[in-house]
Amino acid sequence: MKKNGKFAGFYLGLMFFLMYLPIGVVVVFSFNESKLPVRFTGFSLQWYERLFGNSAMQEALVNSLILAVLSCLISAVIGTLGAVGLFRIHWKTKGVLEYISILPLMIPEIILGMVLMAFFYMLGLPFGMLTLLIGHTVFCVPYILMEVKARLAGMDPSLEEAARDLGAGSFRAFWDITLPLIMPAVLSGSLLAFAMSMDDVVISIFVNGPKLSTLPIKVYTQLKTGVTPEINALCTIMLGLILFILFLYVFFGKVKSRLFK
Amino acid sequence: MRRRRNGSVWMILPLYIFTLVFVAGPLLYMFALSLAMPNETHGVDWNFTLENYKRILDTVYLNTFAQSFKLAVTSTVIICMTGYPFGYYMARMSESRKKRAMLFLMLPFWVNSLIRLYGWIIILQNKGILNFILKKLGIIEKPLKLLYSYPAIVIGMVYVLLPFMVLSVYSSAEKLDWSLVEAARDLGASRTKAFWTVTFKLTIPGLLSGVILTFIPSMGLFFIADILGGNKIVLVGSLIQEQMTRGGNWPFAAALAVVLMALTTIMIILYRRITNVRELEGIG
């Protein structure tokens, strides 16, 4: 019963092909000699060299990674706890709260960035990693919150109730019962949040400090002279990075499962 | 029962505090901004006025809202039709394949969406891959003007937002109790009937939350229309961008954003009324 027919296979294949077609093009053109994304004129690594030719870029890459990891972690904690809390608690204000928390997805980034900047100045926060972190958390939380909520929607609350009846506190019940069940949603939400944070330009430009830059800011502000295929190189590197992480994950996962047999 | 529920307050507090301070705070500031007046050199004068809202009533600006709405609805409908089977078939894969498919679905997020769109330019342009193939196959003689057109924008929108729909349909189809479908079949229902009466009904929550996840951002997205549409349709988002930058009129931009938020909210409320599935939905 639970099996796909030929059509399903064809359909999925086609959709994945269409999803990856433009990405393939981006990867191919990151090795293009010409600055123009029109014809492939010859193989070259110059865009990678330029990307890593200056220390500012490397520093920006490190900043981006730190920022993405931290904002992803913080939003995972806030979003996951929040989603579970919203599931358990029946306050009257919870609908409003949830609505407000997803508002950042509704309005264009540029205005969100601007009001965040003005607001941080009003609070007197020091501009730098702290403001970037808060800014990124603002748009990362909704993704995790929604993913986890959707996963919780069909969950059987009796499991957790049972645990509590057996004397587990609210934290234990969450940690031992609920969290393992919603873990896939937490992970996929976090992956999304990480990618969104690594990717953000507009909000970052507004809330960063004078001496701190992220990689996307460096790459996307070449507006006066034209954005170069360095971005293609950057994306290829990010893809490579995630593939490498996944490879490690799968590899160590296998080793681990063998050890624990 | 009550005592126990209050035991969970600690879980929700971070979300409450963070949202109230760092989301509601700035948004209130934006609302205040929409009631102020632009300063001649830069920034704003804090004199109360409704002028910014009145200005939106001009047909030029109302049209941008109509355009944004039309594009958002068109894209969301197409995303539903293509994304539902995608998520549904994915959920029916074997366990190991499921995991792999999931990864492949998430990976594109790691390539900046702008860049993925540049990829589409290379595919769709005059001397691009698609025209090249069509020509080789003898279907066309002269290259088609595919780029900088409405269909190109819709392709871009669907492409960028589709994964959200797939994820959401997938997670509700994956939880589905397949024995129910089997029971329906045992009782003599045809395959199609079993699908519509059991499977589809039970996966509606996923579909609906997918609609919200795609509709909300699609109202404000404008860079796709800029890149693949050659800036030829004016969406609210690009109007806001322009007013924030060269226009130097922040209050007007803020007013546009407030109206955009309000419209999106009304659409979602109406949508929930019509479908009447608040309870079913993952997203409250």
Next chain:
Amino acid sequence: MKKVTAGIFCAALAMASMPVTAFADSDEMVLYTWEGMFPQEVLDGFQEETGIDLVYSNFDTDETMLEKLSMAKGGDYDVIIADDYILENVIKEGLAEKLDKERLTGWENINPLYQGQFYDPEDAYVVPYGAGIPLIVYDPEMVDIEITGYEDLWDPSLNGSIALTANYRVINGITNLTLGKSMNEEDIDSIKETGEKLLELAPNIRLIQDDNTQNALLSGEASVAFLYTSQVTAALAENPDLEVVYPKEGLGFGVMGMFIAGDAPNKDAAYAFVDYILRPEIAAQCFDYIGYYCTNKAADDSVNPALVVPDSVKSGEIVENVSQEAEEQYSKNWTEFRAACN
């Protein structure tokens, strides 16, 4: 397990507050402009020569820069480069340093053509850094008519084949020039008339884009393009057969300017940097790299000859700031025009 989570959280907070103290280093300066405005060798050269640590910070639009600078009350940043029209606001708001020319040995190298502009009539604050003249570039093989001015863009034979840059003041401005008016026309009725003329251009538009507009021309997506100077340079480098037109109705003209922030944390370094860039050989390197017209007279001999100001520029007009009402009307013209292009 709880401890682990708490540990991660503490580490996160510690890292978040780290950069505030980590950069207490005294001899560094912050350069604030778009990315890609200087060749790496020039930046490295300055650091080697002076031992000053150069932080290259970036913004995307002039308005972001103005807002950040004004929130910092002219502090945080040392040297800034931005567009002409925003310089006027920066100076009006008192965010720029009145230059002490004694400390700028290369001051005399500046091409006087770019001085005395509306944003800084006394040349007290700004050192020009590159100039641009948006021009029409077309592919003669794909165009049947000879293009000599803006007026030709309205020719019906160009249906659906023009690529435009997206600065609405410039596009309104060239329409004004076509109608024999100033680019900075302030009269509302007259601007409305400009809007009507602009609407007639709509059927000819293939795309409107600010970044890498030349690509549309080079890929054959458009046969005529109205481009910024760096884009003209890039287009010609790729395809020398393209025809460049200095429109007969007159030229629009833009200058980018370098200034020192009014409350710059490291003014000495800022002066040293500005003076370093004013050296002819350094300036030539910079302009060759960014592809804008050279604003340093002493560098004219060593820079790419295509970047030396053509004589025609003397008749160029700069887009200036206009009244709020006029600005709003220009922006409305533009919105109507874009909507009509579809």
